[in-house]
Amino acid sequence: MAAVATCGTGAGSTGSVVAAGSKNHVTSFQRRGPRASGSDSSYSRLVSIAGTRPSVRNGQLLVSTGLPALDQLLGGGLAVGTVLLIEEDKYNIYSSLLFKYFLAEGIINGHTLLVASAKEDPADILQELPAPLLDDNFKKDFDEEACNHKTAESNIKMKIAWRYQLLPKMEAGPVSSSRFGHYYDASKKMPQELIEASKWHGFFFPEKSSSTLNIEPCSLTHGYIKLLQFIQNIIYEEGFDGSNPQKKQKNILRIGIQNLGSPLWGDDICCTENGNSHSLTKFLYVLRGLLRTSLSACMITMPTHLIQNKAIISRVTNLSDTVVGLESFIGSERETNPLYKDYHGLIHIRQIPRLNNLIYDVSDVKDLAFKLKRKLFTIEEEKEYTLNDLYKRLHLPPDLSDTVSRSSKQDLAEPSKLLGPGCGVMAGGKKHLDF
Secondary structure (H helix, E strand, O other), X not given: OOOEOOOOOOOOHHHHHHHHHHHHOOOOOOOOOOOOOOOOOHHHHHHOOOOEEEOOOOOEEEEOOOOHHHHHHOOOOEEOOOEEEEEOXXXXXXXXXXXHHHHHHHHHHOOEEEEEEOOOOHHHHHHOOEEEOOHHHHHHHHHHHHHHHHHHHHHHOOOOOEEEEOOOOOOOOOOOOOOOOOOEEEEEEOOHHHHHHOOEEEEEHHHHXXXXXXXXXXXXXXXXXXXXXXXXXXXXXXXXXXOOOOOOOOOOEEEEEOOOOOHHHOOOOOOOOOOOHHHHHHHHHHHHHHHHOOOEEEEXXXXXXXXXXXXXXXXXXXXXXXXXXXXXXXXOHHHOOHHHOOOOEEEEEEEEOOOOOOOOEOOOOOOEEEEEOOOOEEXXXXXXXXXXXXXXXXXXXXXXXXXXXXXXXXXXXXXXXXHOOOEEEOOOOOEEEOO
């Protein structure tokens, strides 16, 4: 099971309390001493992990995705012990940015990273992580960009109706690892000293591949086997499973897997319509079992737009806990559509986990758009607007239905327009012709 922030004193504590109650003539429901210290309370022990907080809904331990706006959409953050699947955009521009935000958040909070990729060397990925923003700098940059955006809209006097940005108010002060969720400057790289001080493990599949290993049919591909073994060893050897208590304070393992399911991993699921889906689905099944029994959270990016079989996509979705899809406007008709001129794509919250249940929650928010500014990646929600407002903003003619109804009434009042010149209507509805 995934780690849950609960409060308790152990299984054997109930009997001692009852015995003490009978001896001192107090009830078993009365606390006779001070509350257990932080080292004895599982609640305090879990909450004390940097970069985590318990969910207000179910007490589940949460970590930030690195994007506070996305945390809010997911119900407060990413639950420990779960898988977040990011459906890549067509050109893998914005999904890779979310992937880097997730890893950068781990470095800021001192979490252990496990980066797996078949395309880029994990060391190179870490060098491309965005730099954290100071709170006062974020407020200044955000206000400046909002002012410029407002000025441009006032000049053209045409503004798309989007309701609000999902960004919480910021407090002035330096960036702190004790806070939940940070903002990052996409135009700058993370300082080298932060990367060198972090603890991370890299899995680069081209270096782990071996042509001498024979793989049985319908089993896991060589890349998936090696990756699962690597993840399992890290979890067990460093005590993230809880069986071997860590010497120091407990920590979170952030697992990032890039381009899973692509041909670079030796999977043909994207190449043929009837590809071997058993390998990918079995990998996700085993991976989720490892996460459920450890203090770890995983983000996976997958090129689902290349998978032709919709049934395979459905199975992959069911084996993931949280699913977020990115739809870029690059190369599509929406790129030139004035409705979306200020945005770079849509974000779809397809699935939200409902832990310890057989069904999943679906987000109430449907229409979301994202925008990559000079420094910030923002998410905005579409506002409800009337057709008349839309016509005014797009400089379109008035409602066509009203025009048609008015013209039809005039035509009925003047039947000669319907029948043409030289035609008329006699009393009783009979037609006659004028020569």
